[in-house]
């Protein structure tokens with residue numbers, strides 16, 4: 001696997017990320033020097049994907065601590081930073097998890113605040129790398145089993161949105177088992193949903209798979225059901241932004257429809273997640289997970305590289321047509337075949353999750 005990360009620190013101890021809005025056409029990095037920069041990067045989707053949102057928010061707090069100390073501001077500045085970052089995106093629970101971790105680290109700090117924040121953010125990043133690697137270790141046997149059943153024929157995997165390394169720090173969640181399968185010589189082919197409106201599939205997943213030499217084919221979002229009916233999909237793997245105690249899964253809008261089609265065609269539907277994406281404080285995903293609604297222009301316009309070589313928006317409806325833009329939907333646990341985590345594979349149920357994560361035994365703990 002080509003080693004690159006989605007977030008890193010600079011020699012002068014600031015933070016840099018990839019501007020994912022420019023991919024796949026341009027590889028541009030953005031320097032984050034203030035917590036405002038981190039907040040904007042999350043809001044504007046310069047960075048996106050649940051684990052990476054969490055990691056960026058954690059470094060956002062480090063930057064806030066640095067600003068507070070260097071500009072001799074009082075603690076209310078840091079409180080403002082926490083509030084602003086918490087409000088940057090609503091659905092991915094990793095954001096709140098990471099901010100809570102930073103709060104605890106700072107509350108317990110008796111010495112150097114800046115060093116504590118730096119180390120706590122770095123730890124979140126390093127843990128994500130190892131967690132995603134382990135998701136691959138546990139997800140690999142699922143791919144191997146299909147490859148064995150197909151006597152070495154290509155395993156066709158369908159995915160929606162981008163739950164690859166661009167949504168995380170390294171490895172990615174759904175891509176980790178795929179990369180590890182490729183490393184073992186298993187033949188894999190990925191159907192990539194384009195994932196309207198922001199096209200994380202065509203822009204990001206296709207980019208990553210290209211970089212890693214993974215055979216893949218881009219499809220329109222509505223093609224998956226047809227492919228499944230015709231035996232062209234062996235498994236579906238998606239990521240998640242928040243998974244509840246009973247195993248309901250919020251992910252990019254359109255995921256639910258893929259789960260329904262997979263169920264109707266007896267195709268396993270797997271969700272790969274780091275435990276940082278579990279929200280064990282809620283049960284019913286349909287009623288309790290806040291679903292982000294984004295600007296309608298993301299639907300009304302498509303952004304791409306024009307024949308003039310410039311990245312530009314193109315209006316795809318009448319000027320006055322309104323649009324709605326729900327960012328996520330919830331797939332009920334009953335449609336999820338198994339959840340793949342860093343500790344192993346389990347049923348999408350409270351019992352299944354608690355078997356792997358007994359520390360969540362008290363209903364209120366998150």
Ligand code: MRU
Nearest residue numbers: 048049050161163167239240252
């Ligand atoms: O709106 P996005 O691009 O942040 O949505 C991302 C997803 O839905 C991913 O599937 C999810 O965050 C998992 S990333 C490992």
